[in-house]
Amino acid sequence: MAYIANTPDDVRVMLAAVGLDSLDQLFDMVPPEFRLDRPLQIPPALTEFELTNKVGGLLAQNEGADRRVCFLGAGSYDHFVPAVVDDLAARGEFYTAYTPYQPEASQGTLQAVFEYQTLVAQLTGMDVSNASLYDGGSAATEGILMALATNRRSGRIVVAGSVHPEYRRILQTYLEHLDAEVVTVPAVAGGVDPKEFAAAITPDTAAVLIQYPNFFGRLEDVEALVKAAHAQGAAVVVSVDPISLGVLKRPDAYGADVVVAEGQGLGNYMSFGGPYLGMLACKQEFLRKLPGRVVGQTTDRNGKRCWVLTLQTREQHIRREKATSNICTNQGLLALRSSIYLAAMGPSGLRQAAELSTRKAHYAAEALAKVGLPQAFPGPFFKEFVVKCPKDPAAVLKKVGEAGFHGGVALGRWYPELSSHILVAVTEKRTREEIDGLAAAYRDALASV
Amino acid sequence: MYKLDLQPLLFEKSRPGRSTAILPPCDVPEVALDSLIPASHLQDAPPPLPELSELDVVRHYTNLSALNMSIDANFYPLGSCTMKYNPKRNERLARLPGLGALHPYQDDSTLQGLLAILYGLQQDLAEIAGLDAVSLQPAAGAQGELAALLVAAAYFRDQEPGRRRTQVLIPDSAHGTNPASAHLAGFETVTVKSDSRGLVDLDDFKSKLNDDVAVFMITNPNTVGLFDPQIGEIARLLHERGALLYLDGANMNAILGVVRPGDMGADLMHYNPHKTFSGPHGGGGPGAGPIAVRAKLAPYLPAPIVGRREDGTYFLDDDRPKSIGRVRAFFGNTGVLFRAYCYIRSQGPDGLKRIAQHAVLNANYLLSLVKDVYPVPCGSRCMHEFVASCRSLAKERGIRAMDVGKRLIDYNFHAPTVYFPLIVSEALMIEPTETESRDTLEAFAAALLAIAAEDSESLHDAPFTTPVSRLDEVKAAKTPVLRWTP
Numbered sequence: 040m041a042y043i044a045n046t047p048d049d050v051r052v053m054l055a056a057v058g059l060d061s062l063d064q065l066f067d068m069v070p071p072e073f074r075l076d077r078p079l080q081i082p083p084a085l086t087e088f089e090l091t092n093k094v095g096g097l098l099a100q101n102e103g104a105d106r107r108v109c110f111l112g113a114g115s116y117d118h119f120v121p122a123v124v125d126d127l128a129a130r131g132e133f134y135t136a137y138t139p140y141q142p143e144a145s146q147g148t149l150q151a152v153f154e155y156q157t158l159v160a161q162l163t164g165m166d167v168s169n170a171s172l173y174d175g176g177s178a179a180t181e182g183i184l185m186a187l188a189t190n191r192r193s194g195r196i197v198v199a200g201s202v203h204p205e206y207r208r209i210l211q212t213y214l215e216h217l218d219a220e221v222v223t224v225p226a227v228a229g230g231v232d233p234k235e236f237a238a239a240i241t242p243d244t245a246a247v248l249i250q251y252p253n254f255f256g257r258l259e260d261v262e263a264l265v266k267a268a269h270a271q272g273a274a275v276v277v278s279v280d281p282i283s284l285g286v287l288k289r290p291d292a293y294g295a296d297v298v299v300a301e302g303q304g305l306g307n308y309m310s311f312g313g314p315y316l317g318m319l320a321c322k323q324e325f326l327r328k329l330p331g332r333v334v335g336q337t338t339d340r341n342g343k344r345c346w347v348l349t350l351q352t353r354e355q356h357i358r359r360e361k362a363t364s365n366i367c368t369n370q371g372l373l374a375l376r377s378s379i380y381l382a383a384m385g386p387s388g389l390r391q392a393a394e395l396s397t398r399k400a401h402y403a404a405e406a407l408a409k410v411g412l413p414q415a416f417p418g419p420f421f422k423e424f425v426v427k428c429p430k431d432p433a434a435v436l437k438k439v440g441e442a443g444f445h446g447g448v449a450l451g452r453w454y455p456e457l458s459s460h461i462l463v464a465v466t467e468k469r470t471r472e473e474i475d476g477l478a479a480a481y482r483d484a485l486a487s488v
Numbered sequence: 489m490y491k492l493d494l495q496p497l498l499f500e501k502s503r504p505g506r507s508t509a510i511l512p513p514c515d516v517p518e519v520a521l522d523s524l525i526p527a528s529h530l531q532d533a534p535p536p537l538p539e540l541s542e543l544d545v546v547r548h549y550t551n552l553s554a555l556n557m558s559i560d561a562n563f564y565p566l567g568s569c570t571m572k573y574n575p576k577r578n579e580r581l582a583r584l585p586g587l588g589a590l591h592p593y594q595d596d597s598t599l600q601g602l603l604a605i606l607y608g609l610q611q612d613l614a615e616i617a618g619l620d621a622v623s624l625q626p627a628a629g630a631q632g633e634l635a636a637l638l639v640a641a642a643y644f645r646d647q648e649p650g651r652r653r654t655q656v657l658i659p660d661s662a663h664g665t666n667p668a669s670a671h672l673a674g675f676e677t678v679t680v681k682s683d684s685r686g687l688v689d690l691d692d693f694k695s696k697l698n699d700d701v702a703v704f705m706i707t708n709p710n711t712v713g714l715f716d717p718q719i720g721e722i723a724r725l726l727h728e729r730g731a732l733l734y735l736d737g738a739n740m741n742a743i744l745g746v747v748r749p750g751d752m753g754a755d756l757m758h759y760n761p762h763k764t765f766s767g768p769h770g771g772g773g774p775g776a777g778p779i780a781v782r783a784k785l786a787p788y789l790p791a792p793i794v795g796r797r798e799d800g801t802y803f804l805d806d807d808r809p810k811s812i813g814r815v816r817a818f819f820g821n822t823g824v825l826f827r828a829y830c831y832i833r834s835q836g837p838d839g840l841k842r843i844a845q846h847a848v849l850n851a852n853y854l855l856s857l858v859k860d861v862y863p864v865p866c867g868s869r870c871m872h873e874f875v876a877s878c879r880s881l882a883k884e885r886g887i888r889a890m891d892v893g894k895r896l897i898d899y900n901f902h903a904p905t906v907y908f909p910l911i912v913s914e915a916l917m918i919e920p921t922e923t924e925s926r927d928t929l930e931a932f933a934a935a936l937l938a939i940a941a942e943d944s945e946s947l948h949d950a951p952f953t954t955p956v957s958r959l960d961e962v963k964a965a966k967t968p969v970l971r972w973t974p
Contacts, residue, residue: 041575041834042572042573042575043843043846043922044923044924049925049926053852053853053926054849056853056857057849057853057869059852065848066746068717068869068871069715070717073720073748073751073752075618075745075748075751078838079841081616081837081840082608082836083836084833084836087577090830090833093833094605094829094833095581097601097602098581098584098587098602099586099601101599102594103589104591106589107598111591111593115592119511127546127549129583130550130553131558131559131561131574132558133549133556133558134768135558135768136769136770136771137769137772138769139771141903142956142959143894143951143956143958144557145555145771146556146954148552148771148772150494153971154498154499156970157972158537161535162535162537171773173631176814203817205814205817205818208813208814209814209815209817212638212815213672213815215638216638216673216674217674258525262528284531284535285534286521286525286531287531288531289535309589309590310588310822310823312817312818313818313821313823314627314824326968335964335968336970337959337964338959338960339956339957339960343494345956345959347964349961349965349970361671364672365672366630367665368775371771372768372773373774375771382498382540382545383540383545385506386533387534387539388508388510395514398517402517421525436595448593471515
């Protein structure tokens, strides 16, 4: 009877109060032909002790970043998570609460979200942020939908081929049935050609989507790309790595209209891709089309400052079939984690994380070049870079794996022309010893494959 | 819980120069940053974040947490949201490094334990649904709705080339996400009325069913807490026209192991694992929105899906040419799915059925205790939730649903869902769930009855024990202040 408090005695009393003789009668509205006349065919129940052994055993079969040194990135990163994040977010009063529909009973969650919105605005230089979205990919898509709803032209969207391939795929899925057209400018040598990008943007282009640092870790000439879009009146949606904002220019400085991000690196674990944190912030002019939830400041009847969910008319609560987004929930707990992370790291801590990631990534790029894995693309990069592998990446990465490293992400699955290329990410967690070890493992792998 | 007062904002606690030392010094050559990245890309100063000590941070969030009502501390009978106990064992297991430390792009061969778990969950969800195939990818129920409708659209494009089904039928009692999802999937929505019993008005349904209809989205048990016994007839009529029946799985908790959506004719559905399988709601998220479909729709599911090879090893099957593509990056909300797996394994077939039985028993018992004062317009029995109406209380005593909800907070209970579904006036939608005890239900009923006898004038000012009194919501929307500024 796990988690059920009713005793047989309770059941008798309660059934009598309802006027029934058996639990089965509770379902007498269900036509008999639909009632399942056999037990579900799923495994029998496990006690807590058994479950712990079973699940613990299964999880122990995995070789994650706790068992192999992790140099994998491509949108999910092994950044350090301070203890305060785990400890505070694990408070049951946070994680077993629900959407703050009754603000008087939920000021804790509401204030935390209001602070999250402020932190995101501070970090990105944008005017407003929502309370979070599903993940970086859906944030990019919602950012585009929002730009479309605000800046309605013919519905042409221009996307840089250096945006995360899975984000681009999500956008395609969402826009497939709407009156919109996606034009992708291919990535060559790790980024789009600014002239080609500018040429693709027509006067009826509603918005462009770029990523900075891009999927390959490179810092493209973001100012030129933004200028090209603005010259045609298109809104600019930029997908950023929030950790990079510890050192890189804030998006307002180069003219972004909408900033989206994957917030996983801000105090959230990689967890095989989810749950993650979709961040979305924008300039004031998009406010009324901002998807998802937002918390606003107000006063109670005694004039006391407090917080409440607001601007809900934009949502399906009221607009229903006219809604421009069907987002209902948010990622409250992960937004909370990222807020605690930013509060604990502060300006100097975030800068340190970004600087360490930059320096260590550059050190790693040099170390790998020395063992025969030259950097594939010229130009500046942040914490991630692409190397050209002289032998089959799958075989090489397998060997590197056996030596105890998750050595990188092979790019051929998304970019056939880069089938001999590997994307390597280095966070502040990686030590010099680990990076040297990776280089040695690659050297040995190249020699033996 | 409400002894505490509101807290200053993080930003107001900030003091220049305060910090928390977390990261070690640099152990690779500390070359100048602008020799690595050209200065044109760099910002001059660190980002303008608050500066706090570690204890500042700990105290701030600990105090904030105490301003919340939560399942761990309070009864939370929020209809439609299924706020049941969140087992601690699942949280402990989810925090094992073997889960958090997994990267979405590491090689399948290093993920066999996790893939076995996810494969097992796919199997379980298919069996519980009475359907054939599952995609775990959607990140929330609403995203599951959208993904499933895109699956339906792709199916029709394949099956019926040269014509297009343009409509989705949705009952007027539906969740608001249903029409929004249908709109985003490129369909126009047509509303089907409810009859006086709160069920689908079959005549209205028939009059709106035509060859342009692709899907009928139904929640069953529905949002007034009733099982619609016409579901078989509805499915038959749809299938005759080649259309599909979609089941919004928000209320699956009521029928686990008793009725399967596939057996009553549904072709596709989504789950809300955070409701049905006890994932914590996290103050509003994360959830997840796995979808289950009939075999003929399986090729269109969002990829990847966990597959099993003949040698027993697992792999991520991304090679699905007919797939609608992705709705989310990476695999899905694995952490939430993992808790659902742990929950289902803790229950087994008998446990799941017992959940439905006790969820329905608790709701009916509570209903029997309050119905004389809070009448239920639709039927005298219910499934796992019921919608009471304060209409006569409002008329006779001036006590509105919102007043009752707010006053309950003073009694240390979270309010029910108020003013939903839209088809019941002065609605109080109450869902106790199976995890609450008879004692709690009786105490809650006593509070509801006591409130109905209170002075209606003062009730408009409730709650009285919280750190803030009723809020000016109009002001918040009229002059939005969405961030702190110095």
